[in-house]
Amino acid sequence: MAINSEGRRYALLQAAKDSDYVKKVYGGYYNVYVEAFGEVGERWDLFRVCEQEFPDFNELHKYDGFVITGSSNDAFGNDYWILKLCFMLQILDAMEKKVLGICFGHQVLCRALGGRVGRSNAGWDIGIRQVHFVKDLVPYSYLNQHEMPASLNIVELHQDEVYEIPLGAEVIASSNKIGVEMFAVGDHILGIQGHPEFTKDILLNLIDRFLNMDVIKEEFAEDLKLQLQIAEPDKKCWRKICRNFLKGTCIG
Template identity: 30%
Template sequence: MRIAVLMTNTDESDFSARWPKDGEKFPAMIRKVRPDWRFEVYSVKDGVFPADLAGLDGVLITGSPHSVNSGAAWVTRLFELIHEIYAAGLPMFGACFGHQAIAKALGGDVGPNPAGWVFGLVEKRFADGSVLPLYASHSEQVTELPEGAEVVAAGPDCNVAGFVIGGEIMTTQYHPEMEPAFIAALVEHLAEELPQEVTERARASLVNEADMIAMAERIALFLERKSA
């Protein structure tokens, strides 16, 4: 399998420089369950986009602190590419910013979460009744679904924690690529910027860990066009 990773994370801080980029995190996550897959990383936030879609088996769109509502030129180009990927029938997975970008590009909408920040470990509750612990870090979320989308999961203060469109699109509002050490460091890094109660709640949630393997398997099955 040959997968394109569209890297959208705009954080170029000293903190970010101490950790692997999302273009490394997402392949590392998937390789835990599909070690032989190949990945091509495109830093779309820097204006680097695939020349074409030929030879690709699927697409992953990463998270970012950037807002899908910014109007930035690279975001507009990403929306256009999302349309192209969808029209080509390639399976496309989006996480956090990627989830929101797919929704926005295809006619949905994204806005502030009325409850504020969702941060730390949360339970993603699937429509089939299963529950999966994942890391969250968002203050915006999908407020209106694109045409044909079906909500498949919800979470704390987030009614659209994931949606699908046929067999072509699968998303999550959360961060399956984050490792426990990274989210713990991120909570402390943002402690002075976020309300104290948000930080304290996030710290308390980290007594348990996300199930990266289970979510990676779901994503891999989707990209293989099998049941996820």
């Protein structure tokens, strides 16, 4: 079924500052996310929440959906902007607005709604990982389960994870390293631990940055680069899932 995107309005809640590489190549993370999830005729407003830029709470009803980006901050941190973001997410949940959380966004969404997040006991998860969908799910329209494979590859880059999902939520995907790769609340909340918006070049640049900052060791970095030569994320499928979710219908 085709979607009429004309007049739809979305808010991108950017929780990370633009890297020099992403600014140079893509013009900023805003363009990366809108390219991945947006469609012609839509309006996407940017709010750099990590720099205290928030939508007017009295205008939240004007938006068809919200996307929370990844971040270098911890979702369990108590920075003022993180606490304010949690409060706003609680309001959006009560309004049953569409909210898509990516990586940090997935974790902070979980925290805001009463779940538990923290540092992963398994350490950094970087690279391309196979995510397995839970069998016998409640039929979420955006997954289009008649066409969905049992698993999909996705780019991962995180050291925190969801420990416990909120009351009323459902785990819809996991991996051999992370128990909660995706969770949903009804048809209006979706969290994804991986990065459906990332391209391989963005990940490669981040690996080099992490190596230069001594976050990871050279041997680990070389192994990751080798993996990226032979493995591919299922970008088209992930982007379709995210677009299906945000638009509130299934693209046939």
